[in-house]
Amino acid sequence: xxxxxxxxxxxxxxxxxxxxxxxxxxxxxxxxxxxxxxxxxxxxxxxxxxxxxxxxxxxxxxxxxxxxxxxxxxxxxxxxxxxxxxxxxxxxxxxxxxxxxxxxxxxxxxx
Amino acid sequence: xxxxxxxxxxxxxxxxxxxxxxxxxxxxxxxxxxxxxxxxxxxxxxxxxxxxxxxxxxxxxxxxxxxxxxxxxxxxxxxxxxxxxxxxxxxxxxxxxxxxxxxxxxxxxxxxxxxxxxxxxxxxxxxxxxxxxxxxxxxxxxxxxxxxxxxxxxxxxxxxx
Numbered sequence: 001x002x003x004x005x006x007x008x009x010x011x012x013x014x015x016x017x018x019x020x021x022x023x024x025x026x027x028x029x030x031x032x033x034x035x036x037x038x039x040x041x042x043x044x045x046x047x048x049x050x051x052x053x054x055x056x057x058x059x060x061x062x063x064x065x066x067x068x069x070x071x072x073x074x075x076x077x078x079x080x081x082x083x084x085x086x087x088x089x090x091x092x093x094x095x096x097x098x099x100x101x102x103x104x105x106x107x108x109x110x111x
Numbered sequence: 112x113x114x115x116x117x118x119x120x121x122x123x124x125x126x127x128x129x130x131x132x133x134x135x136x137x138x139x140x141x142x143x144x145x146x147x148x149x150x151x152x153x154x155x156x157x158x159x160x161x162x163x164x165x166x167x168x169x170x171x172x173x174x175x176x177x178x179x180x181x182x183x184x185x186x187x188x189x190x191x192x193x194x195x196x197x198x199x200x201x202x203x204x205x206x207x208x209x210x211x212x213x214x215x216x217x218x219x220x221x222x223x224x225x226x227x228x229x230x231x232x233x234x235x236x237x238x239x240x241x242x243x244x245x246x247x248x249x250x251x252x253x254x255x256x257x258x259x260x261x262x263x264x265x266x267x268x269x270x271x272x
Contacts, residue, residue, distance in 0.1 A: 007209045007210055010209060010210045010213075014213075014239075014242065015241065016241065087117075088115060088117060089155070090154065090155060091117075091130070092114055092115050093154075093155045093156065094152055094153050094155070095130050095132075095152075097151070097152035097153075097156065098132070098139075098142055099132065099133070100152075101142060101148065101151050101152045102132065102133065102134045102138055102139075102142065103133075105138065105142075105148075106134075
């Protein structure tokens with residue numbers, strides 16, 4: 001994933017309302033009034049959040065009869081969290097490499 | 112030797128991490144502050160690390176990138192605060208180029224628990240819960256993907272903390 005896309009996904013995910021919307025969409029596609037129901041927010045406010053999510057690629061929207069259904073796209077989220085989920089592995093692996101390096105340095109510096 | 116222990120309590124802006132080493136604080140400080148050494152261990156083996164700048168002094172800037180096999184580059188940068196020392200450790204800002212303006216403050220300290228055995232403590236404080244959650248939790252609650260299990264470890268860190 002490119003920097004730009006990762007950055008867009010991250011800023012889309014940084015908002016709790018948008019994360020709640022994604023959680024709701026994980027249950028299935030929904031229209032804007034269904035998505036607005038759990039929040040004390042107007043439909044236009046929710047629509048703004050949907051637009052941000054759509055621009056980040058986290059959701060797609062499709063017109064069905066008179067309603068516009070939002071659909072969760074798993075891939076960008078997976079890519080973003082794959083990077084994030086490496087937090088522990090990143091440090092595990094780094095510190096194992098540091099162990100090796102320290103051993104090497106210790107050996108070289110021994111009298 | 113125990114592995115990395117990550118503590119990330121829900122509702123807290125901080126993430127704490129500890130790891131024990133067979134080394135003195137002086138050796139660990141050197142491994143962290145000498146760019147020729149740092150480049151040999153920081154980051155996954157499959158990544159190629161390049162240090163653009165590593166000015167270890169109060170107000171000095173650091174900047175490096177990790178590149179994977181596909182050529183994706185992940186850039187990071189920050190500034191050192193205070194003179195790094197064995198006694199005080201060091202403090203720096205940390206910013207991922209993928210999320211500019213979202214700055215994390217990191218403090219690293221060395222605790223010698225026995226001669227030649229030292230625990231590194233890392234204390235990272237994010238600007239907002241949203242920032243920290245984006246770093247540690249994003250995607251977890253949606254359950255849309257099997258790859259999230261590894262993040263679970265971070266989310267259940269309350270138990271191991």
